[in-house]
Amino acid sequence: MISIIYPNSFKAGIACLATHILLTHLSKFGYNVGAYFLENYHLVRGASTIFITLQYENDYFNAIKIIRELREKNPNALFVAGGPCVMENLHPLEDFFDVFIVGEIEDSDVMDKVVRRDFSDSCLYIPNKTKKVKKIYPKRLGIEDYPIKQMTHEKGAYGKAFLLEIGRGCPRRCRFCLARAIYYPPRFRKLDDLIYLAERGVKESKVNKVALIAPSVGDYKYIVELCNYLNELNVQISPSSLRADTITDDLLRALKLKTLTIAPEAGSERLREYIRKDISLEDIRNAIELAKKHGIEKVKLYFMVGIPTETEDDIKELISLCESIKKEFRKVEITINPLIPKPHTDFENVPFDIESKRKIRFIEKNLKNVKVEYENFNSMLSQAVLARGDKKLGNYLKISKNYSEFVRYLKRDKVLDEYLKGLKAKTEMEL
Numbered sequence: 268m269i270s271i272i273y274p275n276s277f278k279a280g281i282a283c284l285a286t287h288i289l290l291t292h293l294s295k296f297g298y299n300v301g302a303y304f305l306e307n308y309h310l311v312r313g314a315s316t317i318f319i320t321l322q323y324e325n326d327y328f329n330a331i332k333i334i335r336e337l338r339e340k341n342p343n344a345l346f347v348a349g350g351p352c353v354m355e356n357l358h359p360l361e362d363f364f365d366v367f368i369v370g371e372i373e374d375s376d377v378m379d380k381v382v383r384r385d386f387s388d389s390c391l392y393i394p395n396k397t398k399k400v401k402k403i404y405p406k407r408l409g410i411e412d413y414p415i416k417q418m419t420h421e422k423g424a425y426g427k428a429f430l431l432e433i434g435r436g437c438p439r440r441c442r443f444c445l446a447r448a449i450y451y452p453p454r455f456r457k458l459d460d461l462i463y464l465a466e467r468g469v470k471e472s473k474v475n476k477v478a479l480i481a482p483s484v485g486d487y488k489y490i491v492e493l494c495n496y497l498n499e500l501n502v503q504i505s506p507s508s509l510r511a512d513t514i515t516d517d518l519l520r521a522l523k524l525k526t527l528t529i530a531p532e533a534g535s536e537r538l539r540e541y542i543r544k545d546i547s548l549e550d551i552r553n554a555i556e557l558a559k560k561h562g563i564e565k566v567k568l569y570f571m572v573g574i575p576t577e578t579e580d581d582i583k584e585l586i587s588l589c590e591s592i593k594k595e596f597r598k599v600e601i602t603i604n605p606l607i608p609k610p611h612t613d614f615e616n617v618p619f620d621i622e623s624k625r626k627i628r629f630i631e632k633n634l635k636n637v638k639v640e641y642e643n644f645n646s647m648l649s650q651a652v653l654a655r656g657d658k659k660l661g662n663y664l665k666i667s668k669n670y671s672e673f674v675r676y677l678k679r680d681k682v683l684d685e686y687l688k689g690l691k692a693k694t695e696m697e698l
């Protein structure tokens with residue numbers, strides 16, 4: 268018996284393509300596989316191998332709780348971690364897992380080998396043993412491992428939708444972006460494959476909605492053709508956020524959106540250039556104009572603060588950009604969080620800006636009619652530490668039930684500032 272665990276709610280887990288891919292992939296090898304979430308992981312018994320996919324740093328607290336409980340009930344099980352967080356920085360988790368798989372598993376038999384206790388592949392990291400690890404990834408994204416029949420539910424983050432992955436990796440060059448670094452090189456699926464997957468997926472998963480999955484959906488060359496085809500299938504389309512410079516008349520006509528979500532990331536042109544977001548004020552204005560033309564009711568914008576070289580003027584420009592958009596739209600929402608410097612990016616050795624909290628409050632205070640959302644600051648601190656921290660963090664993870672406790676213990680021992688300064692862990696990792 269093999270188990271796959273998403274260490275968070277069912278709702279979040281079924282909105283994660285990895286959950287579905289792992290199930291399909293392992294079933295192909297003839298294993299009896301089950302998927303589990305926070306709500307039902309306690310049912311895992313007699314498993315030989317337990318795979319836990321790590322998509323977010325703050326899921327580590329749940330993952331560790333799950334491992335502790337399941338080690339007792341599954342004394343012979345091997346606990347294996349995978350997912351983007353493992354590619355990012357596996358070191359804080361070394362005390363908890365037996366094996367880490369670094370990379371993307373499709374088109375390989377590495378998971379099957381791990382189940383059979385063959386640890387010879389170079390993408391495997393075994394704590395206290397491995398010196399050098401090399402990411403594994405499929406050169407092309409085929410349809411063999413693609414989950415056609417997916418678990419869906421109204422409560423899923425995308426609603427009752429079939430997840431259609433258009434591509435993986437990103438052809439853009441944003442300096443802060445972890446997705447770009449770990450999923451390099453970018454790979455898009457063939458239009459024919461996507462049409463085939465969508466048609467069968469919608470039928471077999473019994474849904475009438477398709478969620479398009481890719482770091483930058485609008486960069487897909489055949490995005491309009493794909494959306495037109497999905498319209499013919501009579502299904503609703505839900506894209507993840509779009510780059511402002513990929514928004515066109517044809518695309519908006521095909522997508523039929525009620526809300527336009529774009530991520531300028533920085534408010535000023537200067538700062539956007541600095542992070543190489545490659546989106547100009549003109550691109551943003553053009554996207555807003557097109558959104559108005561297509562009757563879109565709401566605009567959602569994503570920003571970061573705490574970007575290196577940021578000044579008060581940049582923050583003021585962010586505020587005036589939002590105010591000018593608010594003049595055009597009745598409903599404007601912004602989500603603003605601190606930049607979390609990630610390993611494998613240009614900012615891996617940049618300190619986390621603890622002034623971010625003050626900056627976010629300032630923006631919120633000055634944007635009267637715009638809904639401003641942001642994450643809990645301790646959650647951001649915890650992510651920043653875990654993204655670049657070393658193995659010693661395992662001692663703090665062991666005693667912390669959640670990110671607030673984790674940050675509290677780091678502060679108590681006066682090590683938080685040190686962990687926020689820069690990269691602490693360096694694996695010999697070939698990404």
Ligand code: SF4
Nearest residue numbers: 437439441444447482
């Ligand atoms: S466009 Fe988005 S996914 Fe691509 S590199 Fe920039 S931030 Fe990353």
